[in-house]
Amino acid sequence: MKPIVTSLLLFVSLTLGTGAFAQTWATAQSRNPSNGRVIVFRYVQTFASGFSKAQQPIRVIVTWQYTSENGMPTPAERQRMDALEDLLAPAVEATGVATLALVSTGEGLREWTYYAKSEQVFLGKVNQALQRHPKFPIDIHVAQDKAWRTYEQFVQQVQKP
Numbered sequence: 001m002k003p004i005v006t007s008l009l010l011f012v013s014l015t016l017g018t019g020a021f022a023q024t025w026a027t028a029q030s031r032n033p034s035n036g037r038v039i040v041f042r043y044v045q046t047f048a049s050g051f052s053k054a055q056q057p058i059r060v061i062v063t064w065q066y067t068s069e070n071g072m073p074t075p076a077e078r079q080r081m082d083a084l085e086d087l088l089a090p091a092v093e094a095t096g097v098a099t100l101a102l103v104s105t106g107e108g109l110r111e112w113t114y115y116a117k118s119e120q121v122f123l124g125k126v127n128q129a130l131q132r133h134p135k136f137p138i139d140i141h142v143a144q145d146k147a148w149r150t151y152e153q154f155v156q157q158v159q160k161p
Contacts, residue, residue: 023047023099028158032107037071039106043154044099056099056115059145060122062088064110064138071107081110084136088112091129098122101151113150 026045029038047053064081066073073081085103092098098116116122119142130136 023051030106032071035071037107039071039104041154041158042103043151043158044101045155051099053115053148054146056117057144057146058116058119058122059143059148059150060098060114060116060119061141061150062112062114062138063141064136066108066110066137068108072105073110080136081105083133084130084138085112087129087133088126091125092116092122095125097125101148102154115145115148115151 023044024046025042028041028043030041031038062084064084066077068074085100089100092114093100097118098114100112100114102111102113104111114122123140123142126140
């Protein structure tokens with residue numbers, strides 16, 4: 001995660017239900033000072049009462065690399081990325097297996113940061129959700145993160161207006 005988050009773009013007062021818990025999402029952006037390219041972030045700003053981060057101690061980052069002169073995906077790539085997210089939501093979020101906490105897009109990379117109860121269950125659900133679809137160009141990185149450090153560090157870096 002690049003520590004260049006500079007401003008909160010828009011508070012999205014959108015409450016979405018995933019699993020048994022509703023979430024309020026917000027967006028932010030950062031600009032790379034060396035090339036002017038933007039990275040757009042979407043993240044859970046607040047979790048519903050009763051949500052326990054401790055129940056999902058496994059950080060799973062799904063990455064999708066792409067090539068682009070402006071750092072952003074083409075419309076066709078963006079549609080496939082959205083399709084991937086739409087396939088994963090009912091498989092891992094709606095079932096309570098994981099929570100999507102942060103999504104970043106820019107500089108040739110889309111990253112979805114999930115927190116899961118179990119690596120094996122998460123990966124099994126992902127494989128099951130994607131098995132009947134064309135292969136997606138993704139990599140999956142898994143690590144213990146009981147304190148949700150990746151997410152918490154990002155949220156602390158966002159400058160509020």
